[in-house]
Amino acid sequence: KAGVTQTPRYLIKTRGQQVTLSCSPISGHRSVSWYQQTPGQGLQFLFEYFSETQRNKGNFPGRFSGRQFSNSRSEMNVSTLELGDSALYLCASSVGDRELNEQFFGPGTRLTVL
Amino acid sequence: GENVEQHPSTLSVQEGDSAVIKCTYSDSASNYFPWYKQELGKRPQLIIDIRSNVGEKKDQRIAVTLNKTAKHFSLHITETQPEDSAVYFCARGDYKLSFGAGTTVTVRA
Numbered sequence: 001k002a003g004v005t006q007t008p009r010y011l012i013k014t015r016g017q018q019v020t021l022s023c024s025p026i027s028g029h030r031s032v033s034w035y036q037q038t039p040g041q042g043l044q045f046l047f048e049y050f051s052e053t054q055r056n057k058g059n060f061p062g063r064f065s066g067r068q069f070s071n072s073r074s075e076m077n078v079s080t081l082e083l084g085d086s087a088l089y090l091c092a093s094s095v096g097d098r099e100l101n102e103q104f105f106g107p108g109t110r111l112t113v114l
Numbered sequence: 115g116e117n118v119e120q121h122p123s124t125l126s127v128q129e130g131d132s133a134v135i136k137c138t139y140s141d142s143a144s145n146y147f148p149w150y151k152q153e154l155g156k157r158p159q160l161i162i163d164i165r166s167n168v169g170e171k172k173d174q175r176i177a178v179t180l181n182k183t184a185k186h187f188s189l190h191i192t193e194t195q196p197e198d199s200a201v202y203f204c205a206r207g208d209y210k211l212s213f214g215a216g217t218t219v220t221v222r223a
């Protein structure tokens with residue numbers, strides 16, 4: 001099976017702009033979670049989508065949003081970018097059962113905000 | 115209630131020695147405890163996980179122990195090798211995962 005893929009891998013934006021990141025899960029996985037990784041902060045949970053619906057949400061401002069399509073692919077959008085949004089954004093897919101299971105991570109999108 | 119405290123933040127061990135990383139949590143609803151390994155420039159990968167109805171689990175040189183009463187769980191790596199050098203993250207979850215801040219493990223040859 002192909003692994004989780006993310007596009008683009010690298011992105012440079014300026015403050016105030018908006019950005020859209022994409023994640024394609026492993027075939028058959030219905031859950032996609034998004035994380036922000038910064039040095040010293042570990043992985044911070046953004047949100048999780050399951051069957052095109054946001055099932056869980058972390059503690060990020062409303063500038064961070066997402067969606068999931070019928071083929072389970074997911075996008076994450078960040079509006080009005082701030083310098084502090086510079087980070088590695090990882091998505092992870094899992095089967096999506098009620099019980100938590102192994103999450104398979106993508107390679108990440110490195111976002112730099114200037 | 116969602117925070118996971120992970121210690122130590124850095125760990126340097128001699129090749130062949132053991133490495134132990136400990137995590138504590140406060141949310142009693144946690145029932146799933148995975149450990150992820152992230153090598154430099156690569157994605158996190160699951161190395162072992164444990165559920166709340168089990169106290170210990172082993173997989174070759176790696177073991178995880180869970181004390182639900184004390185709300186802590188630990189990763190044990192025995193006979194460390196240079197390829198064990200990486201950042202290790204613990205996590206806890208009920209319906210979503212919360213990660214610790216990570217431990218950078220360096221195995222000295």
